[in-house]
Every structure is written in structure tokens, then in C-alpha cells.
Amino acid sequence: MTPGAGTGSGSLPPALREALERLAALPRPLVVLDFDGVLAPLVDDRDAARPLERSSAALAALAALDGDRAVDLALVSGRPLEPLVRLASPPEGTSLVGSHGAEVRLAGAQESSAPLDEAETALLADVVDRVRAVAGTHAGTDVETKPAGVVLHTRRAALDVASSAQRAVTDGPGRLPGVRAMRGKDVVELAVLDVDKGRSVQALRASTGADAVLYAGDDVTDEHAFAVLDPAAGDVGVHVGDGSTAAAHRVADPEAVADLLEHLLALRSR
Ligand SMILES: [Mg+2]
Numbered sequence: 001m002t003p004g005a006g007t008g009s010g011s012l013p014p015a016l017r018e019a020l021e022r023l024a025a026l027p028r029p030l031v032v033l034d035f036d037g038v039l040a041p042l043v044d045d046r047d048a049a050r051p052l053e054r055s056s057a058a059l060a061a062l063a064a065l066d067g068d069r070a071v072d073l074a075l076v077s078g079r080p081l082e083p084l085v086r087l088a089s090p091p092e093g094t095s096l097v098g099s100h101g102a103e104v105r106l107a108g109a110q111e112s113s114a115p116l117d118e119a120e121t122a123l124l125a126d127v128v129d130r131v132r133a134v135a136g137t138h139a140g141t142d143v144e145t146k147p148a149g150v151v152l153h154t155r156r157a158a159l160d161v162a163s164s165a166q167r168a169v170t171d172g173p174g175r176l177p178g179v180r181a182m183r184g185k186d187v188v189e190l191a192v193l194d195v196d197k198g199r200s201v202q203a204l205r206a207s208t209g210a211d212a213v214l215y216a217g218d219d220v221t222d223e224h225a226f227a228v229l230d231p232a233a234g235d236v237g238v239h240v241g242d243g244s245t246a247a248a249h250r251v252a253d254p255e256a257v258a259d260l261l262e263h264l265l266a267l268r269s270r
Pocket residue numbers: 034035036037038217218219
């Protein structure tokens with residue numbers, strides 16, 4: 001098989017196909033997707049991440065379904081909203097959650113960033129300084145600032161340098177009162193607001209009045225989202241890739257996510 005050709009719904013485990021069938025039969029399903037490693041293959045240059053064409057096409061077609069076939073769509077990412085929108089180019093009407101929930105743009109609503117109070121603003125400035133100091137002494141690491149947090153990226157660092165830098169951040173500024181540390185793939189993120197993808201999913205569920213939620217994610221930060229899903233009530237959690245997970249289902253890679261979206265589209269269109 002040539003890369004990008006896709007494998008069709010046959011690549012999806014039977015239990016997942018059944019769960020998708022149940023989801024597609026509900027009046028109002030909500031589809032929530034992580035971006036990196038799910039819609040877009042992971043790449044070293046974070047700015048070069050792009051969704052697979054098949055996934056973009058399936059999302060556009062899902063977004064175009066209307067009436068009693070309509071599906072609510074949302075992207076939930078650790079990235080800030082601006083690069084998420086720029087790189088993902090989501091179809092109109094997609095709800096967007098950036099920075100793990102610190103930035104929210106619900107379909108048809110105003111953008112909202114959870115505002116920081118004075119103490120949180122001062123704490124964030126201190127945390128950014130400390131993380132920059134760590135990056136300054138660890139070659140190949142870099143720092144990304146967000147409205148309510150800061151990220152140390154270590155993907156381009158040598159393995160021992162990466163783990164030493166991650167430790168320095170987790171054990172240093174990550175231990176300050178009011179700071180929440182999250183480790184992901186080649187990243188450590190420190191947030192000064194209490195947000196995570198699980199809370200984001202619950203907020204999306206409430207705002208859309210969804211009957212059930214499909215969530216696909218590949219990283220440890222997505223486990224917060226899987227933890228709020230209720231498979232008995234029709235929710236479908238899909239972990240993308242290897243690694244332990246609380247999700248009920250697993251697929252191999254973003255190509256399989258494209259298969260999943262195409263299959264859901266076919267089920268919802270008939
Ligand atoms: Mg991801």
C-alpha cells in the first residue's frame with residue numbers, strides 16, 4: 001500500500017466500528033479531535049504540521065452535514081488557538097479549544113480566553129523566566145509562551161539533555177504553588193490556570209447538548225479527556241498510537257484516523 005492511500009474502514013477494529021455505528025445513529029453526536037499526532041502526523045518542525053488531506057476532506061464533509069444528519073465538530077489542542085487555526089484550517093462551525101482549555105472559541109460564539117488575575121499574571125512571568133533559564137542551559141530545547149502557561153519543547157534535544165531539562169522544569173518552576181505541570185511527548189507544560197482537555201470536553205458537551213462524544217487523541221494530556229468519557233452512554237474514546245491509555249479503542253496512526261472519519265461520514269450520510 002502506498003503511503004497516504006488509506007486502508008479504508010477495514011483498518012478499524014470491529015469493536016470500534018460497532019461503537020461508531022452506535023454513535024452515528026444518535027441524534028446529536030459530538031466529534032472532538034486532538035490535532036498533533038491525530039489529524040496531523042508528528043513532525044520535528046512544529047510549524048510544518050498539517051492535517052492529512054483525507055482527514056481535512058472528511059471533516060469538511062462532516063461539517064457540511066445538516067438537519068438531522070448534523071454533527072458537532074471540535075478541535076482540542078495543547079497549542080494556542082492562533083497556530084491551531086492556522087495549521088489545522090478547520091471547517092467553519094468547528095469549535096476550537098487551545099492551550100488545553102485556556103483559550104476557547106465555540107462555534108457561533110465569541111472567543112474567550114480565561115483571564116488571568118494579577119497574581120496569576122505575576123506567577124506566569126516568573127515561571128516563563130525560570131523555564132527560559134532552563135532552556136538557556138540545555139541545547140536543542142526551546143520555549144513557547146501561551147496566554148496562561150509556558151511550554152518547554154525538547155524534541156530536538158539529545159535524549160539525556162531533554163530528560164535533564166524536563167526534570168529541571170518539573171522539579172523547579174513546576175513545583176511552585178499555583179503551577180500545574182503536564183508532561184507530553186517531548187514537552188513539559190506549566191500552566192497557571194486549572195485547565196485540561198477533560199474539562200474542555202465536558203464544556204463542549206454541555207455547550208452543544210451532545211448525546212455522546214467521540215474523542216481521539218494521542219498524548220498523555222488526552223488521558224484527561226478519555227477519563228471523562230462514558231462508553232456505556234455511547235461515548236467513544238480512541239487512542240492513537242502506542243502507549244497505555246484509558247481509552248476503550250485504539251488505532252495506529254493519523255492514517256487510521258482518516259479511515260475513522262471517512263467511515264463515520266459514510267455512516268452519518270446514509
Ligand atoms: Mg496530540
